[in-house]
Amino acid sequence: MAEADRPDDRDGAAVNDDIRRWVGEARWFGGKGREWTLGDVRRVGELPDAPAGLRVRIELAEISYADGGTELYQLPLAYYAEPQDRLGHALVGEWHDDDLGRAWVYDALHDRESMALWLRAFAAPPSSTARGLLDFHTLPGHELDLEAHSTLFSGEQSNSSVAFGEDALMKVFRKVTPGVNPDIAIHQVLTEAASTHVAALYGWLDLVDEETNTTIQLAMLQQFLRTASDGWDLALASVRNLFAEADLHADEVGGDFAGEAARLGAALAEVHADLAAHFPVERRDAAAIDDLAEAMEARLDEALVVVPDLAPYADGLRERFAALRGLDAVEVQQVHGDLHLGQTLRTVRGWKIVDFEGEPAKPLAVRLEPDSVWRDVAGMLRSFDYAPRVVALSGGSLELDAEAEQRSYRAAEWAQRNRTAFLDAYTEERGEVVGTASATLLDAYLADKVVYEAVYEARNRPGWLSIPLSALEESS
Ligand SMILES: Nc1ncnc2c1ncn2[C@@H]1O[C@H](COP(=O)(O)OP(=O)(O)O)[C@@H](O)[C@H]1O
Numbered sequence: 001m002a003e004a005d006r007p008d009d010r011d012g013a014a015v016n017d018d019i020r021r022w023v024g025e026a027r028w029f030g031g032k033g034r035e036w037t038l039g040d041v042r043r044v045g046e047l048p049d050a051p052a053g054l055r056v057r058i059e060l061a062e063i064s065y066a067d068g069g070t071e072l073y074q075l076p077l078a079y080y081a082e083p084q085d086r087l088g089h090a091l092v093g094e095w096h097d098d099d100l101g102r103a104w105v106y107d108a109l110h111d112r113e114s115m116a117l118w119l120r121a122f123a124a125p126p127s128s129t130a131r132g133l134l135d136f137h138t139l140p141g142h143e144l145d146l147e148a149h150s151t152l153f154s155g156e157q158s159n160s161s162v163a164f165g166e167d168a169l170m171k172v173f174r175k176v177t178p179g180v181n182p183d184i185a186i187h188q189v190l191t192e193a194a195s196t197h198v199a200a201l202y203g204w205l206d207l208v209d210e211e212t213n214t215t216i217q218l219a220m221l222q223q224f225l226r227t228a229s230d231g232w233d234l235a236l237a238s239v240r241n242l243f244a245e246a247d248l249h250a251d252e253v254g255g256d257f258a259g260e261a262a263r264l265g266a267a268l269a270e271v272h273a274d275l276a277a278h279f280p281v282e283r284r285d286a287a288a289i290d291d292l293a294e295a296m297e298a299r300l301d302e303a304l305v306v307v308p309d310l311a312p313y314a315d316g317l318r319e320r321f322a323a324l325r326g327l328d329a330v331e332v333q334q335v336h337g338d339l340h341l342g343q344t345l346r347t348v349r350g351w352k353i354v355d356f357e358g359e360p361a362k363p364l365a366v367r368l369e370p371d372s373v374w375r376d377v378a379g380m381l382r383s384f385d386y387a388p389r390v391v392a393l394s395g396g397s398l399e400l401d402a403e404a405e406q407r408s409y410r411a412a413e414w415a416q417r418n419r420t421a422f423l424d425a426y427t428e429e430r431g432e433v434v435g436t437a438s439a440t441l442l443d444a445y446l447a448d449k450v451v452y453e454a455v456y457e458a459r460n461r462p463g464w465l466s467i468p469l470s471a472l473e474e475s476s
């Protein structure tokens, strides 16, 4: 990227301290658990038409890791000439600014004034002379509600999402990389194909560097599924119902999830079919399958360093990866890449799937590669395993009384019932059965996912590390 405006008028050390603290504490920061330093912080764009006393800027912070590699994180910042009491919780720092003099700097996503400017820029993209590096795009067919107030989502996210009234949802990507963002590319294709299983794409924001001909995709604007229920929350509610009636079977309790699991399986099969129709489908030969097994083995090796508790299961996991080498060929296509119940939303019109970015920890080039549909199926099957374990953990039901034993039995039954319902509906919709080759692939992807989860939990939610580990223990 060419030299962008450097905010050189401010006290570098103090600014860096403030940004380091802000980034380090943010939920969306993916570098937790690793040693890192903050490098350049570059101002790469400013939103047009800000009122006096406000500047809304986008800055990119470079993070370097002691164990290798650098990442870029996006920081949309609101610079105010006066302190804003309502934004005290989002204060990043108090710095000197060339335009404003003394400036109070906030995370702009918490600020309705800044978000209104952002929305207006989507509705009326600034002319090319005024827009600098920022390039706002919209798809035809939807008129944005410019009166809508913004609300920042508070959930567990790798990025940051802001809802505009009941109309639109903007996802601001935090970790950004030059090139195509699969979330935007896939939503665009599925929206244009009129898929009923995604929230329609309304627009996106690019950061364009004409000198080096690189683009970084910064944000995505889409249909806000306001009344939808999160699939993960629905699953947890179903498990809680079961635990409240632990002497009944899953199919006898109110809130049985199997019907929804089946509808979800059919929805995924439809999304996979749409993706196969609009992105390349390729056949991988034995050499490529060997590479896949090697990649899984390498991921396990790296995971063992972060989570030494994986060691007792390493041999068993390696066998599951090695089994891939018995396959002649594997079909690959565009897939979701990080599918779990938290990426599904139940609306009155059926299930929607969100967040097609792939696993946040993988480099973009890897996330853009076609993969087997069994990766997504494995992701969902793992999620059905997670739900009852999470309820058990949060309910403190680990005591070894008879009731806890009963609940644990029912939990396993819940997971099995929903996995089966999901898988049966998925394969039925695709018109195929799970043969030996597919079973081998599915098993390897399940093993790869559980390894990924162990690292994810160790870094982000150490209290939940026992979830993937106990799944391994039970299957070993
Ligand atoms: N179009 C939408 N309408 C309503 N809620 C949504 C929509 N897209 C995502 N969500 C909710 O926002 C949460 C975070 O979205 P997601 O795309 O998974 O973000 P991230 O990439 O940060 O993980 C999801 O779990 C879902 O509950």
Ligand SMILES: O=P(O)(O)O[C@H]1O[C@H](CO)[C@@H](O[C@H]2O[C@H](CO)[C@@H](O)[C@H](O)[C@H]2O)[C@H](O)[C@H]1O
Residues within 6 Å of the ligand: 156, 157, 158, 232, 338, 340, 341, 342, 355, 358, 359, 360, 379, 382, 383, 384, 386, 387, 453, 456
């Ligand atoms: O949604 P993200 O793209 O941020 O995905 C990451 O975080 C997920 C957790 O929020 C994590 O999913 C794991 O925990 C889920 C329960 O919270 C469970 O349903 C999934 O099966 C499990 O993998 C996901 O792996 C991670 O990439």
